[in-house]
Amino acid sequence: LLAACAVQPRSLPPSSEPRVLRVGTSSDYPPFSTLREGQASGFDAELMQAYASDRGYRLEWVRFRWPELVADLGAHRFDVATSGITVRPDRSLTGRYTVPVARNGALLLLRRPAWAPAAASPPEEPLALLRALDRPEFRLAVNRGGHLERVARAHFHHASIRAIPDNAAVREALANGEADAALTNTFEGPRWAEGLSGIERVGPFTRDVVALYVEPSRADLAAELDTWLLQQEASGALERIRARHLGPGATGPTATPVDALLAATAERLALMSRVATAKRRAGLPIEVPAQEARVLETARKEVHEAAAALGLAAPRDEAIITFFQAQMDAAKQIQLRAPDTAEAPVHSLDGELRPALARISARISTLVPRVPGGLEREATRRKAREELASTGLEGAEMDRLADALVELGTAR
Numbered sequence: 540l541l542a543a544c545a546v547q548p549r550s551l552p553p554s555s556e557p558r559v560l561r562v563g564t565s566s567d568y569p570p571f572s573t574l575r576e577g578q579a580s581g582f583d584a585e586l587m588q589a590y591a592s593d594r595g596y597r598l599e600w601v602r603f604r605w606p607e608l609v610a611d612l613g614a615h616r617f618d619v620a621t622s623g624i625t626v627r628p629d630r631s632l633t634g635r636y637t638v639p640v641a642r643n644g645a646l647l648l649l650r651r652p653a654w655a656p657a658a659a660s661p662p663e664e665p666l667a668l669l670r671a672l673d674r675p676e677f678r679l680a681v682n683r684g685g686h687l688e689r690v691a692r693a694h695f696h697h698a699s700i701r702a703i704p705d706n707a708a709v710r711e712a713l714a715n716g717e718a719d720a721a722l723t724n725t726f727e728g729p730r731w732a733e734g735l736s737g738i739e740r741v742g743p744f745t746r747d748v749v750a751l752y753v754e755p756s757r758a759d760l761a762a763e764l765d766t767w768l769l770q771q772e773a774s775g776a777l778e779r780i781r782a783r784h785l786g787p788g789a790t791g792p793t794a795t796p797v798d799a800l801l802a803a804t805a806e807r808l809a810l811m812s813r814v815a816t817a818k819r820r821a822g823l824p825i826e827v828p829a830q831e832a833r834v835l836e837t838a839r840k841e842v843h844e845a846a847a848a849l850g851l852a853a854p855r856d857e858a859i860i861t862f863f864q865a866q867m868d869a870a871k872q873i874q875l876r877a878p879d880t881a882e883a884p885v886h887s888l889d890g891e892l893r894p895a896l897a898r899i900s901a902r903i904s905t906l907v908p909r910v911p912g913g914l915e916r917e918a919t920r921r922k923a924r925e926e927l928a929s930t931g932l933e934g935a936e937m938d939r940l941a942d943a944l945v946e947l948g949t950a951r
């Protein structure tokens with residue numbers, strides 16, 4: 540535990556003790572988080588201090604190391620983790636994400652080795668260049684244990700990957716020539732490239748979403764953070780914090796009902812290859828009508844509760860059911876297409892996967908009554924195709940989800 544960062548609550552009377560919020564931070568990831576002498580700075584610090592001040596918390600910063608993030612959250616070492624945490628299915632199994640706070644993508648900073656193909660004009664397609672570089676003599680540095688190490692291992696099978704526990708040392712390895720390339724992202728990459736010569740930027744070649752990562756039992760905290768983040772996006776305050784710290788690498792807005800619903804849909808679908816694996820191992824069918832009925836009934840109930848709490852009219856039940864049925868029909872398509880790989884991790888359907896799906900569905904339910912009326916169908920379809928691009932859904936399947944989303948705003 541590191542020194543506390545006291546914030547005077549505005550919303551509590553002066554006599555009452557502010558509630559303590561323990562915030563996990565990697566502290567090594569500018570522009571998100573830097574921690575010096577107990578004082579946090581960066582995007583997360585400003586965001587969380589504004590939240591604490593609005594909602595009457597005193598912040599306590601708790602340092603985590605990337606490889607231990609999931610275990611630390613599971614062990615209740617903090618209430619919420621920040622630090623530019625990418626939404627990823629293995630993390631969805633353990634914690635609760637908030638609505639997204641930023642988007643980004645993986646970027647390779649490359650000092651092209653002599654053996655590599657010469658730079659082409661126009662530049663070669665990023666993924667084709669990555670394939671050409673994937674040879675044993677290619678030395679790639681990456682932060683150990685975080686999202687980017689996964690990206691590195693997914694794209695490079697032959698290269699020599701140096702996974703370094705200290706993020707700052709990753710840039711250093713590129714700077715001093717120990718590595719031919721460093722894998723970074725659109726937030727960090729531009730800073731890392733400053734002062735380095737002969738460096739090319741390759742990508743971005745993934746589309747990722749960043750959110751706050753909440754301890755799984757704290758549904759109350761996750762809902763309060765979501766409400767607050769949606770308000771900050773609507774008022775323009777979140778965009779100003781993004782602009783101050785993240786620059787053009789972060790493409791907002793993200794904390795709107797539509798963006799957040801599409802992000803939740805992508806997060807839900809990203810779990811489906813694991814659901815398919817669990818079912819194959821257990822000899823269970825992909826379609827489980829009894830489970831679908833439970834999901835629909837819970838959704839209907841949760842949407843009505845959320846609408847009542849927000850003082851908003853819920854969409855008609857028919858529109859709620861159509862939207863959630865579209866989620867499950869898409870889920871079944873992804874399961875059908877999921878490759879059967881022997882080394883895929885096997886998770887418990889009832890112990891891990893369905894509880895994780897239920898947490899995401901609960902977030903979807905609180906967003907449904909907030910979907911505005913009058914959404915433009917074609918624009919919503921285009922947005923859905925961007926946000927769901929990596930899910931493996933086909934165009935018509937994404938359109939169906941987009942149309943059901945538009946209907947939520949119309950059917951009141």
Ligand SMILES: O=C(O)C(=O)C[C@]1(C(=O)O)C=C[C@@H](O)C=C1
Pocket residue numbers: 814825826827828830831834866867868870871893896
């Ligand atoms: O829980 C399951 O068995 C799943 O496969 C997930 C899911 C869903 O999307 O919630 C999808 C298809 C099934 O028919 C039931 C539910």
